[in-house]
Amino acid sequence: MTTSYDVESVPAALRVRELMTTGLLSQAVSVLCELNVPDVLSIPRSNTDIAEEVDADAEGLLPFLRAACAAGVLSEPAPRTFELTEVGQVLKSDHPTSMRNMCALTCREEFNRTWANAIHTARTGEPCFSVPYGKPFFEYMASNREFATLFDKAMTSSAAVDNLLSSYDFSRARHVVDVGGGRGAMLASLLKNNPHLTGTLLDLPHVVANAEGIMAEAGVADRVTLVPGSFFDEIPPAGDVYLLSRVIGNWNDADSLRILAAVRAVMKPDSRMVIVGQMPSASDRTHYPRQLDLYMFALLGARLRSYDEYQELFTQVNLTATDQWNFPDSESVLEARPA
Ligand SMILES: C[S@@+](CC[C@H](N)C(=O)[O-])C[C@H]1O[C@@H](n2cnc3c(N)ncnc32)[C@H](O)[C@@H]1O
Known part of the structure; x- marks a missing residue:
């Protein structure tokens, strides 16, 4: 302003x-x-x-x-x-x-009604999205195609893709499983830039249903398997890299641990988990990380986590952080492996 x-x-x-x-x-x-x-x-x-x-x-x-x-x-x-x-x-x-x-997304009625109930979050520690909508955020999205489409489009962040491509070395990996990968824009870029890779995209059915065109446009459709499903139920096996981009940051500790444990259970000893997300740091140039932290809590009951907080979660599911790349404005890439 x-x-x-x-x-x-x-x-x-x-x-x-x-x-x-x-x-x-x-x-x-x-x-x-x-x-x-x-x-x-x-x-x-x-x-x-x-x-x-x-x-x-x-x-x-x-x-x-x-x-x-x-x-x-x-x-x-x-x-x-x-x-x-x-x-x-x-x-x-x-x-x-x-x-x-x-x-277009952030000024939607869904967000305005959430903020109108924000005091519920401050009083109870619970997300307030479900106060006006009667169900959690991602469940609501599954039943509202128009909102879901806008959300998925808004999540297509070139910054997150660029950060991942410029930091993480995929040369030793063969197969990448993108867990909660949205419509697959990140996986498509990854495969386009790494012709030796194959990939699996896991997301909820209404999201994966829109991935085919994105894969075809990137010319990688023949190297991708689309898996509609929930990361709380089953994680596809055989990944050398399990990519979780802007996923763990959407969940409270208990749910995050369920997702991390489910992924850990299918990881091979030499598999790696790669987390892309926001980790506030001293080099942030805008107030956005603070604002996002509030967003995450009001909408989803989740918080932005620091490197140390991720490490605490990892320890509980037998993982350990091995590397981290920080970018301006709290964007980070974090690698973990079986402990
Ligand atoms: C913030 S978006 C991130 C999308 C993508 N990874 C990216 O970085 O652009 C979070 C994703 O988690 C997905 N998701 C939410 N609940 C899920 C579940 N139970 N199983 C699989 N995916 C889920 C959403 O549909 C959404 O695509």
């Missing part, structure tokens, strides 16, 4: 008033993304022009455009004319690190 004043010179009550309405800026950016406004802003355009192209009301759009200016993703170089700032470029759907789907 951009502030045009010297923060220290503004009275506390005004700063708190701004703080308490800051969430509206993200809502405004989300609305603009849903209307595809960033995609029509390759040149500066008036609110009337934009409204006509995205089928909105010119006056109705104006406060959203100006809120997005306050958020730093648009600017208003002339009255009622708007353009994307450098930061705002990532809102375009064809940007290589597009955040469009993430913006």
Whole structure:
């Protein structure tokens, strides 16, 4: 967010008033993304022009455009004319690190209703997603295809894939089992970049059902086995590497231990577990890890874990951490092997 004043010179009550309405800026950016406004802003355009192209009301759009200016993703170089700032470029759907789907996801009704019940989490230590929805987050997703599709798309993070590819050496592995691998974007990249590898993708049936196209597009479909199922039931055997990307961070300790133990049970003595996820560190440049920690707890009852906390979990299932690669903003890759 951009502030045009010297923060220290503004009275506390005004700063708190701004703080308490800051969430509206993200809502405004989300609305603009849903209307595809960033995609029509390759040149500066008036609110009337934009409204006509995205089928909105010119006056109705104006406060959203100006809120997005306050958020730093648009600017208003002339009255009622708007353009994307450098930061705002990532809102375009064809940007290589597009955040469009993430913006669309985080302002969904599902999240707003979760936050409206956040006090339940603070009082009880339980996730509050199930207060308005009557079931845990991933169960809800299984029954809501539209939300699940958006979630899966938003989870396609090129940063996580790049981090994994640039850090972990897959040259000695032959078969990778991606546990909770989503629609398989990470596994597809991995196999594309490592022609000697074969892979198995395990995720819930409604998620795996969408993986075929992604594998075919990457040209790796003939090297992948798709396994619809639950990691609480059965883990496919014969993996040299068991990849758990942004999976353990979604579960509390008891469930995480169930998943880790299930994977450990099928690991060979020379198999490796590779965990990709967020581990807060002193080098984080944004508040995002703090915010994600809150998200994980409210939605799923889970916490971001540090390296030492992972090691504590590993010890309980006869695993030991062997290597770690840290990237800026709490992204990490962690290797573990049978103890
Ligand atoms: C945050 S996403 C991560 C997806 C992917 N690994 C990535 O890094 O992009 C968590 C994944 O866990 C999957 N999942 C949740 N419960 C599961 C279960 N019981 N069995 C298998 N997968 C599950 C979800 O469907 C989702 O794809």
